[in-house]
Amino acid sequence: MDINVERSARAAAMSWLDTKKVDGAVSFSRDDRFQYQGQSIRFMSPQAGIWKPAEWTGALSISTAFTRPTSARPYDDAEIGADGFGRYKWRGTDPNHPDNRALRLAMEYHLPLIWFIGFTQGRYAPVYPIYLVGEEPTLHQFIVAADAIHQFAAVDLEFPNAEIELAYAARETKQRLHQAPFRAAVLDAYTCKCAVCRFGHASLLDAAHIITDADGGSPNVRNGLSLCKMHHAAYDVDIIGITPDLIVEVNHEILNEIDGPMLRHGIQEFHRKPLVVLPHRRSQQPDREALDLRYQHFLARA
Ligand SMILES: [Zn+2]
Structure with missing residues (x-):
């Protein structure tokens, strides 16, 4: 699919989520779909974490399944790195697994993605748009920023005021990755x-x-x-x-x-x-x- 068509399909996916949220939806499931040019397209993989619709270049979404909090770890913060940016694990350890390549291409083309964060069994809170801004191959993971402008600060230290922008972007990312599942879990309860x-x-x-x-x-x-x-x-x-x-x-x-x-x-x-x-x-x-x-x-x- 032409990359510009793919960008517009992504915009359609995100505006479908916007509309549902205005209508009162607070969470989504793996069965949800959106329409684009007469096609019905999944938001998430039926089982896996990384999802790229057929014919697309880059992944559209990533998802994190809900894990029950334990007393030892009352809140699972594994998705956020010490720098405040998100982290998302590769599928397996092969850098060339098609899912990992789909993420890398989304990063290279600066394509916006959706992160579906599980907050209870089978229900997900979406955070979007998010951007993949770097990769840590030895740790088998990508770095995630939840801010369109600041994704550039994260990768380009020559960017004016890069340090300030970077700190801001990290704060914003952490806040948004926390806020979406928190809101969904509370409203659901x-x-x-x-x-x-x-x-x-x-x-x-x-x-x-x-x-x-x-x-x-x-x-x-x-x-x-x-x-x-x-x-x-x-x-x-x-x-x-x-x-x-x-x-x-x-x-x-x-x-x-x-x-x-x-x-x-x-x-x-x-x-x-x-x-x-x-x-x-x-x-x-x-x-x-x-x-x-x-x-x-x-x-x-x-
Ligand atoms: Zn009231």
Whole structure:
């Protein structure tokens, strides 16, 4: 297939994912397909990690299967290197395996790919576009950046401000590789509803961190709460707090304010009410210690 046609097919694949996400999809499976010029094309290999549709030059997607966290390794971060960029293993150890060649060609042509990260059995959160920006043959792996502009900084140290750009690109990559599976896992655990108000449109729901990234909180479902945009923003600025016993509290000043229906019904009426949606599995419910730490922060500001 002509490389420019292939680029436009990739754009079609990514815009299909965009549309599904706007419609409320938070995750995808190996059976999902998109249409391009009358053809129905798979997003992922039925079994393997690397996927190149027939006739294409470079791989379209890579996938990582979900592995159950263990107590020794509560969160599997194997996909991210010490430099902050992603890592993706070759298929096997033969550099010339067709799958590995498909990845190398995607790298050489700067083709955008999709990384499907498994967050539960059979369900994947897509991160896209991603770019392969280097290869570490002795470790049998490629280096992944999740940023179109910065892929060049990663490979070209002559690029103006390469060092700053590189640090930024690594941060951005790490954040995006964490965020997508975290959001999918949290929304899935809360059956796509806000824990405070039960609002249920996925496109207006966020996975809120209990302990923030900056404070060392991990992108683990137990450090997450599914909240609508309004309650997420209110939680982040301590307008609402959540006690370790899962009760909502409203900041005193806000509680005494007089304003329209959004304040009254959207915030004040939830004061001292329990969370209404929680994961069924105990192992996915919010970590009490994390909630307590965050609640102390709320009290200090309230
Ligand atoms: Zn809400």
